[in-house]
Amino acid sequence: MSILCNIETSSYINTRMKIIKLSAINSTNSFLKEMVSDSMVDDFTVVVAKKQTSGRGQMDTKWVSENGKNLIMSVFCKFSELFIAQQKFLNYAVSISVFEAVKNYKPPKLAIKWPNDILSEKDKIGGILIENSLKKDKIQSSVVGVGLNVNQEVFPVDLPNASSIKKKINKEVDLEEILNLVLQQLQLNIQLLRDKQYELLEEKYLRVLYKKNVPSMFKNSQNVLFMGKIVGISSEGKLQIELNDETIQEFGLKEVSFV
Numbered sequence: 001m002s003i004l005c006n007i008e009t010s011s012y013i014n015t016r017m018k019i020i021k022l023s024a025i026n027s028t029n030s031f032l033k034e035m036v037s038d039s040m041v042d043d044f045t046v047v048v049a050k051k052q053t054s055g056r057g058q059m060d061t062k063w064v065s066e067n068g069k070n071l072i073m074s075v076f077c078k079f080s081e082l083f084i085a086q087q088k089f090l091n092y093a094v095s096i097s098v099f100e101a102v103k104n105y106k107p108p109k110l111a112i113k114w115p116n117d118i119l120s121e122k123d124k125i126g127g128i129l130i131e132n133s134l135k136k137d138k139i140q141s142s143v144v145g146v147g148l149n150v151n152q153e154v155f156p157v158d159l160p161n162a163s164s165i166k167k168k169i170n171k172e173v174d175l176e177e178i179l180n181l182v183l184q185q186l187q188l189n190i191q192l193l194r195d196k197q198y199e200l201l202e203e204k205y206l207r208v209l210y211k212k213n214v215p216s217m218f219k220n221s222q223n224v225l226f227m228g229k230i231v232g233i234s235s236e237g238k239l240q241i242e243l244n245d246e247t248i249q250e251f252g253l254k255e256v257s258f259v
């Protein structure tokens, strides 16, 4: 694999976790997926990069991050009993982990915006891209990608709501420290998932969900504005919004946005 020449270090941070540090890569998710297809990967292998040349976000967007300033990482997780229908709990476990790690730095109004954006105030400081390998009705394994804006201070003008922890707390954050916090949290919450602690994961997620129970303006896929409040997540992982007439409607990822 030609990409292996970028490896800076490869070590174990504890008995369970192998960590590969790269100076540059196309995408840590793509790199790990390639390793998985070559069967080179143990459970909880972590890939961290200083820079991505083709970082990927949700819904075919790009994830751009200034070289060496932020956390760019992917983790490989194996599952034996996780059904595709339980995907939302994996999403909860990962979002909660990033949230809890960032919480240590006390950025203002930290929240998870459904499904898995990390916000401080109204600004996005982190995103998550989970790519699954499926067999029949189960998730066999996942590559969990996390992009967290840590010390970047300047963002492209076309991303007015992008920010970083440093911008929010006016202090530089140690990248190695926050990496370890995210990994500790991931080990904890992925274990909860493997232990089928679904109610606990849902409770943790809903407690910090952005605008939960707060009357808000939304836009549907036909660009129609409407008022409502988020009341929960359906069993299929859709956003449940209570409308003014007290009916509850469910929305998939492409079907609704905040205004």
Ligand SMILES: O=C(O)CCCC[C@@H]1SC[C@@H]2NC(=O)N[C@@H]21
Pocket: 026, 027, 028, 029, 030, 052, 054, 055, 056, 057, 058, 059, 061, 063, 072, 073, 074, 117, 126, 127, 128, 129, 145, 146, 147, 148
């Ligand atoms: O759109 C989003 O909010 C998700 C962004 C996820 C970005 C991370 S950075 C590390 C990993 N590698 C990628 O190419 N994407 C994810």
